[in-house]
Amino acid sequence: MHVEFHKHNLQSEDICKLHEVLDSLFLTTGPVTREFEEAFAGYTELSRIVAVNSCTAAMHLALLALGIGPGDEVITTPLTFVATALAIEHTGASPVFVDVERETGLMDPSLVEKAITKKTKAILPVHLYGTMVDMRSLREIADRHGLFLVEDAAHCIEGERDGIRPGHLSDAVCYSFYATKNLTCGEGGAIGLREASLDKELRSLRTHGMTSDAASRHGALYCHWDVPRRGWKYNLDSIHSALLIRQLDRLNGYWEQRNFLWETYKQAFDEIEEVRLPQIRGKGAFHLMNLWVPPSLRDSLLSFLGERHIGCGVHYRAVHTLEAYKKLGYDPEDYPVAYELGQSCLSLPLYSRLTEEQLSYVVEKFKEGLRSLAPSTVCVEVSLS
Ligand SMILES: *Cc1c(COP(=O)(O)O)cnc(C)c1O
DSSP, rough: BBSSEEEEEEEOHHHHHHHHHHSSSSSSSHHHHHHHHHHHHHHHHHHHEEEOOOOHHHHHHHHHHHTTTTTTTEEOOOOOHHHHHHHHTTTTTTEEEEOOOTTTOOBBGHHHHHHHTTTTTEEEEEEGGGGOOHHHHHHEEEEEEOEEEEETTTTTSBBBBBBTTTTSSSSSSEEBBBSSSSSSSSSSEEESSSGGHHHHHHHHHHHOOOOSHHHHTTTTTOOOOOOSSSSOOOOOOOOHHHHHHHGGGGGGHHHHHHHHHHHHHHHHTTTOOBBBOOOSSSSOOOOEEEEEEOHHHHHHHHHHHHHTTTTBBOOOOOOGSSHHTTTTTOOGGSSHHHHHHHHEEEEOOEEEEETHHHHHHHHHHHHHHHHHGGGGHHHHHHHOO
């Protein structure tokens, strides 16, 4: 049996929408992009969505639009994809890491206040694996210190915690439509806004900082555009937008399937002492089936499963332990919990097209791997199975 780490679930209705675009005038950002933005604003219950070509671009532009730049500091988590830190650095600002909670892997709000300096301008939490950070606490801290709050919701379109959804307490929320994400068009992203005030600036910044884009100029008599502020080339075209629109109606169904699979995995792993699952707070988005195993076994388990054609991932080795950040002088023990979880984590396949047979195969091989790699410590498990 082969079990891919991820398989998209695009359907013929998505291809139909794509064909509509290919038969139409606008391949670049145009009416279909707008259609997606409005539909996604409806799904997320946000006032505005600005579609861009990645979540990295979304975070970069959101921070820029909030006025963040060289000399500023942005507080974030080291247990994330490197893009979170890079987006901060793209503005000229510096990421300041705070450690994570051992139970969830999420940024620990109780450590944030100690990391605030005169240079701090914003907090950028990540809803890792699809579980939301404690946004109420972060909003309180941000208000007390006059900071902006920008969310990395690459894993969390569907989550909710304490009655709050992504974007509902922050200044901007950033989504990813990368190939393996819950909503995908291959490469894409979006910024979500509670209030419309940054909308115009973001639309301009995503197309070089121009006062108008091709779609808004089309059909009118020629009118000169200008560039009041130099921007970037980050717009999402109609081709990618087309693939996203119909998926929105299937998102909740996919979520239910992942929720079921996640619970099935959880039941299988609950009895194994070496395996720890991140705790979910509120409604998880179930983006990744992440496990924490003893660091001494992690890489061997990855090889064991890989040799048996099971796709696995690592989400993530802590950012401050990566080569380029070590060169900046970070020590792994600067953020010991993120370091430990980053050495322990292993993600198993989790997606709507994963069958129960495939899941059983993954669990069986995982247990087999654990038994052969740590024979003495799983004897209880052996006698049970
Ligand atoms: C995927 C991901 C990103 C980057 O998304 P892109 O759309 O590829 O730029 C950022 N943060 C996290 C946590 C991610 O998983």
